Amino acid sequence: MTTLAAPHIPVLLAEVLASLKPLEGGVFVDGTFGAGGYTRAILDGGAGRVIAIDRDPTAISAGQEVVAAYDGRLSLVHGRFSELDAISADTAGAPVDGVVLDIGVSSMQLDRAERGFSFRADGPLDMRMGLDGLSAADVVNTFEPRDLARLLWVYGEEKQSNRIARAIAARRETQSFTRTLELASTIESVLGAKRFGEMHPATRSFQALRIFVNGELDELIAALVAAEKALKPGGRLSVVTFHSLEDRIVKRFFADRSRERAQGSRHQPDLAVPPPTFRVEGRQPIDAGEAELGANPRARSAKLRFGIRTDAPARDADRDALGVPRFVVGGTR
Known part of the structure; x- marks a missing residue:
């Protein structure tokens, strides 16, 4: 052994x-x-x-x-x-x-700031597990505020998604998001700084972006x-x-x-x-x-x-029956 x-x-x-x-x-x-x-x-x-x-x-x-x-x-x-x-x-x-x-x-991914998953350490706003496809920065900088709000709601269950999306849209008018702490700071400006014993205010938004970027x-x-x-x-x-x-x-x-x-x-x-x-x-x-x-x-x-x-034959899964939330760009909340 x-x-x-x-x-x-x-x-x-x-x-x-x-x-x-x-x-x-x-x-x-x-x-x-x-x-x-x-x-x-x-x-x-x-x-x-x-x-x-x-x-x-x-x-x-x-x-x-x-x-x-x-x-x-x-x-x-x-x-x-x-x-x-x-x-x-x-x-x-x-x-x-x-x-x-x-x-x-x-x-391992969370602890490496250069992968862009963490809201606690500064790094490129990436979040791609496979290092290909859309990055989190692409989503934050290009999605319409309405779509961004829906994404944060559907995949992050973020109740303040509309306010956060508006703040992101306002900030990117003058400067695009490229770093994790830029996004975390913007979210904190909406929800307030983390208090002792509470979840970081950017947790749900970062979760939503990561889930979407990686499917x-x-x-x-x-x-x-x-x-x-x-x-x-x-x-x-x-x-x-x-x-x-x-x-x-x-x-x-x-x-x-x-x-x-x-x-x-x-x-x-x-x-x-x-x-x-x-x-x-x-x-x-x-x-x-x-x-x-x-x-x-x-x-x-x-x-x-x-x-x-068991020994029963395998079968396909019903996405809706499993409670999988749906997000489509341009859809409705």
């Missing part, structure tokens, strides 16, 4: 391992490699092999040391976790025993469906989320995939539904304990949900 120190502590690590139950000789997929914390723990916990995926090329480059440390037991692939079924089939050639997904931005909610749905296709009967899917939009989707996915009948009315019997593709056990979601909260503040908002794959 090889143990390699990780630069960041993954949240709910013990709980994730308990939900995955790494099998000796088993094949597992870590759909969000990041700094490799879950991958290392799964391999050290007895798994035979891990296929780790990340859309961030810097994570792939930094992870080569981890690949070397595990003597062929780790395959590190540059790609999106929405494609994990195809990636695992190409790499392992067979259904897998478990999949773990840690949704959202990684600590995170659509990626999450596709990843859940891909995991369902990739898992063998008895295989396990464990998902860690960090805010209500993500958790709502995962909760509804497992509820839909584990139900055995649909509730009818007193005038109509229960409706037939497809066979359940997952079995959900125990009380969920699972939150971090006091010890972890004291050691790792990032765990405060983390929630773990997991399911065990």
Whole structure:
């Protein structure tokens, strides 16, 4: 067994391992490699092999040391976790025993100001996990105020989205936004400075921009469906989320995939539904304990949900049924 120190502590690590139950000789997929914390723990916990995926090329480059440390037991692939079924089939050639997904931005990305995810450190207003496509600066500087307000409302659940959008539009008339602290300062001018013990006023707006720029909610749905296709009967899917939009989707996915009948009315019997593709056990979601909260503040908002794959055929997901908010440029709120 090889143990390699990780630069960041993954949240709910013990709980994730308990939900995955790494099998000796088993094949597992870590759909969000990041700094490799879950991958290392799964391999050290007895798994035979891990296929780790990340859309961030810097994570792939930094992870080569981890690949070397595990003597062929780790395959590190540059790609999106929405494609994990195809990636695992190409790499392992067979259904897998478990999949773990840690949704959202990684600590490694947050801690590097040059990636533009943080409202606490100055850096370019970027937020692109894959380093391609529209940046957060492109959105902030070009979207009509109405569209920007809707984006902050839909993906950030920001109640003051209209006021923030107007302030952004007023500021960019004289100077475009290029830096994270420029945007954070503008938001603070609307909502006021952070008070002790309160969430930073820019939190929801930065979350909304990051989700939109990276298409995170659509990626999450596709990843859940891909995991369902990739898992063998008895295989396990464990998902860690960090805010209500993500958790709502995962909760509804497992509820839909584990139900055995649909509730009818007193005038109509229960409706037939497809066979359940997952079995959900125990009380969920699972939150971090006091010890972890004291050691790792990032765990405060983390929630773990997991399911065990049945032998029923995989199926597509209904985006609306999973409660995925819709944002279209030029649409209505």
